[in-house]
Amino acid sequence: MPTPPPRLNVAQRAFIDRWLPGASVVCDHSWGLVDNVVLEVEAGGERYIVKADGESAHHISRELDAHENWLRPWVEIGRAPRLVAGDRMAKILATTYLPGHLVLDSPAQRRPETFRQAGELLALLHGQAGVTDTSYEQRENAKVLANLDKPHRIAAERERQLRRIVSAWPDTPVTIVPTHGDWQPRNWLDADDQISVIDFGRAAPRPALSDWVRLEARDFRADPAREAAFIEGYGADPREPDAWFRERLREAINTAVWAHLVGDGAFEAQGHEMIERALEEAS
Structure with a gap:
C-alpha cells in the first residue's frame, strides 16, 4: 500500500x-x-x-x-x-x-522475570517529581457517578449500592505522579527477554497505585509469582488499603460501563467481575 x-x-x-x-x-x-x-x-x-x-x-x-x-x-x-x-x-x-512481540498471550506473560522488569520500568516512570492534588478524588468520584448515568448492564440494586459507596468517599489530597494508565502485558513488548513499553494514550498524572489496578485484575490473580516479582522490581508496594479499594472500584465500574458502550463483551464481563471482587474483599 x-x-x-x-x-x-x-x-x-x-x-x-x-x-x-x-x-x-x-x-x-x-x-x-x-x-x-x-x-x-x-x-x-x-x-x-x-x-x-x-x-x-x-x-x-x-x-x-x-x-x-x-x-x-x-x-x-x-x-x-x-x-x-x-x-x-x-x-x-x-x-x-520498537522491535519485539506483545507480551500478552505469549510465553513471556508466564515468566515472573517479565513482571520484575515491568516493575522496574514503572518505578522509573513514577520516580519523577510528584505533586499534591487536592481535587483528584473529587474528580474521579464525579467521573464514576457520571459513567453510571450512561447505558450499562450493572444490576439496578448493585448500581444503587455503588452510588452510595462512591458518594460517601472522602476527597482528601493525594500525591500524583506520571502514570501510564494501562499498565499490563498488552502494552509491553518482549525482544530477546527485554521488556519495553508502548501505548501512552491514557498517560496522565495520577496516584502511583492506579497503575497496579489492571495487573491485579488478571495477571496477579493468575499467578502470585508475577505479583511478587513485580513488587520486587518496583521496590515497594504503594497499595494503602482504603485508597486501593477506591481505585479498584472506580476502575471496575468504569471498565464495565466503557466496555459495554464499545461492545467489548469480554472486557465488560471482566469489569463486572472486578466490581464483585472489590466489594467482596472489602467486606
Missing part, C-alpha cells in the same frame, strides 16, 4: 507526507473498537509507528503529553519509542518503531 489508508483525514495525510515522505503501510495495528488508527509504516528504509485519532477520540494529546514530559527515563535506555513528530490539531503523531 503506497499511501496510508483512507481512514486518515486530509490534515493527517499531510502530516505523513511532511514527516515520513513516501511512507507505505506495513501493518494496521488498529483495534477497531474506538475511533483511532495505529499503523506500522516504512519510510526511507526505516520503520515507524503512526497513531491518529478520529473525531471522537482523544488519545493523541495524552500521548504527546507523555512523550514531551515523562518518557525520557525509558527512551534513554531504549525501552520506549522516541517521538518523531506530532500535531495536536491534526490529532496525529509518529514515533520510532
Whole structure:
C-alpha cells in the first residue's frame, strides 16, 4: 500500500507526507473498537509507528503529553519509542518503531522475570517529581457517578449500592505522579527477554497505585509469582488499603460501563467481575 489508508483525514495525510515522505503501510495495528488508527509504516528504509485519532477520540494529546514530559527515563535506555513528530490539531503523531512481540498471550506473560522488569520500568516512570492534588478524588468520584448515568448492564440494586459507596468517599489530597494508565502485558513488548513499553494514550498524572489496578485484575490473580516479582522490581508496594479499594472500584465500574458502550463483551464481563471482587474483599 503506497499511501496510508483512507481512514486518515486530509490534515493527517499531510502530516505523513511532511514527516515520513513516501511512507507505505506495513501493518494496521488498529483495534477497531474506538475511533483511532495505529499503523506500522516504512519510510526511507526505516520503520515507524503512526497513531491518529478520529473525531471522537482523544488519545493523541495524552500521548504527546507523555512523550514531551515523562518518557525520557525509558527512551534513554531504549525501552520506549522516541517521538518523531506530532500535531495536536491534526490529532496525529509518529514515533520510532520498537522491535519485539506483545507480551500478552505469549510465553513471556508466564515468566515472573517479565513482571520484575515491568516493575522496574514503572518505578522509573513514577520516580519523577510528584505533586499534591487536592481535587483528584473529587474528580474521579464525579467521573464514576457520571459513567453510571450512561447505558450499562450493572444490576439496578448493585448500581444503587455503588452510588452510595462512591458518594460517601472522602476527597482528601493525594500525591500524583506520571502514570501510564494501562499498565499490563498488552502494552509491553518482549525482544530477546527485554521488556519495553508502548501505548501512552491514557498517560496522565495520577496516584502511583492506579497503575497496579489492571495487573491485579488478571495477571496477579493468575499467578502470585508475577505479583511478587513485580513488587520486587518496583521496590515497594504503594497499595494503602482504603485508597486501593477506591481505585479498584472506580476502575471496575468504569471498565464495565466503557466496555459495554464499545461492545467489548469480554472486557465488560471482566469489569463486572472486578466490581464483585472489590466489594467482596472489602467486606
